[in-house]
Amino acid sequence: MSRVVIVGGGVVGAMTAYELSRLGQTVTLCEQDAPGAGSTGAALGVLMGIISQKTTGRGWRLREQSIRRYQTLLPELTALTGQAIPHNPHGIVMLRFIDDPRDDRWQRLQRVRAKQGWPLALWDREELRSHCPQLESDRLLGAVYSPQDGQIDPLALTAALWAGAQHYGADCRSGTAVEGFSCDQQRCTAVVANGKTLVCDWLILAAGLGSTPLTAQLQQSIAIQPVLGQAFRVKLPQPLNFGDFAPVISGEDVHLVPLGNGEYWIGATVEFPNDQGGVVADPSLKEQVWQQAIALCPALAQGEIVETWSGLRPRPQGQPAPLIGPLPGYTNVLLATGHYRNGVLLAPATAQAISEAICGIMT
Numbered sequence: 001m002s003r004v005v006i007v008g009g010g011v012v013g014a015m016t017a018y019e020l021s022r023l024g025q026t027v028t029l030c031e032q033d034a035p036g037a038g039s040t041g042a043a044l045g046v047l048m049g050i051i052s053q054k055t056t057g058r059g060w061r062l063r064e065q066s067i068r069r070y071q072t073l074l075p076e077l078t079a080l081t082g083q084a085i086p087h088n089p090h091g092i093v094m095l096r097f098i099d100d101p102r103d104d105r106w107q108r109l110q111r112v113r114a115k116q117g118w119p120l121a122l123w124d125r126e127e128l129r130s131h132c133p134q135l136e137s138d139r140l141l142g143a144v145y146s147p148q149d150g151q152i153d154p155l156a157l158t159a160a161l162w163a164g165a166q167h168y169g170a171d172c173r174s175g176t177a178v179e180g181f182s183c184d185q186q187r188c189t190a191v192v193a194n195g196k197t198l199v200c201d202w203l204i205l206a207a208g209l210g211s212t213p214l215t216a217q218l219q220q221s222i223a224i225q226p227v228l229g230q231a232f233r234v235k236l237p238q239p240l241n242f243g244d245f246a247p248v249i250s251g252e253d254v255h256l257v258p259l260g261n262g263e264y265w266i267g268a269t270v271e272f273p274n275d276q277g278g279v280v281a282d283p284s285l286k287e288q289v290w291q292q293a294i295a296l297c298p299a300l301a302q303g304e305i306v307e308t309w310s311g312l313r314p315r316p317q318g319q320p321a322p323l324i325g326p327l328p329g330y331t332n333v334l335l336a337t338g339h340y341r342n343g344v345l346l347a348p349a350t351a352q353a354i355s356e357a358i359c360g361i362m363t
Ligand SMILES: Cc1cc2nc3c(=O)[nH]c(=O)nc-3n(C[C@H](O)[C@H](O)[C@H](O)COP(=O)(O)OP(=O)(O)OC[C@H]3O[C@@H](n4cnc5c(N)ncnc54)[C@H](O)[C@@H]3O)c2cc1C
Pocket: 007, 008, 009, 010, 011, 012, 013, 030, 031, 032, 033, 034, 035, 036, 037, 038, 039, 040, 041, 042, 043, 044, 045, 046, 047, 176, 177, 178, 179, 206, 207, 208, 209, 210, 211, 214, 228, 229, 230, 231, 267, 268, 269, 310, 311, 312, 313, 314, 336, 337, 338, 339, 340, 341, 342, 343, 344, 345, 346
């Protein structure tokens, strides 16, 4: 069995630790902070796989694999760890707008997905109103309903993955920063973490934004930029949904995620770094998201924002997200990073690709 060191205990590193330890590898997971303390802790956990406009190639393959794996993973992890993983099984309602010149893309997507075995429903305005009467904007043309997508609590998932990996023998260490490496030609032979040496056969870099300085130490700097996202939790006097149907609602990049008890996560902004590389949350962009949400669903105006947060998404520069596969110049260093806006969605397929590279089999 190989000795695998994984750097980064967000959803991607944790998923990889879980899958590899399940396959019998000797895994050490090093997280400098707490599980999910990076981008993962800020995510809304919306899984836009089938509803994505990606229909071919790597982008679709990763999404389909991930959605498929989530169907087995959640019951498996809950049974293994006994930990609750809050998730939304009602699917995603993607709104369509009368002034969208590209609305015909949804009919095309519905045809392609039907052939791929993932049915989508196209609702007109009346059907949308019958399913989601809380949505009242005059701009609404209807919706696309994807029952197979969903949403999952990213921190609860990450905690369960840590516990699951530990169950299979992984050594999962929080408060453990990786500071350096020992290398022999094209191989990384050991990792230095908190001043201690960990010998490795494989090194997995799942450190999100922390991957750039680590790759620089390995003389193969990979540029990953921070893209800030603000999101917030709203509490309403009563829930907005009618009956038991409470899907994630998504329109023009605004997501409404029902949490139960009249609470919703709403987000998220997309804020790029300034010319100096810094990125500071802009309150006016958060307000814009809030007003967009109210325009779609006027009853939200009765709610109160009870919590606001922001996080930094790791976006690869000059390469499409995510970065999965060998670090150039090395035979045993694998990247599992740069997941930008879809790390929760794509973590399962990423972990499968890494497992395949190390064990030669799909998990
Ligand atoms: C507001 C917001 C909303 C989002 N919503 C969604 C969504 O709905 N759906 C979705 O799929 N994605 C969403 N995302 C994106 C998602 O959060 C990321 O793509 C995902 O969390 C990336 O996971 P990761 O494990 O690669 O990175 P991270 O979660 O950042 O984990 C990397 C970890 O590595 C650790 N680390 C770094 N350097 C070192 C080192 N030297 N030694 C040890 N540890 C180190 C860090 O402490 C960190 O915990 C959202 C992001 C934001 C900000």
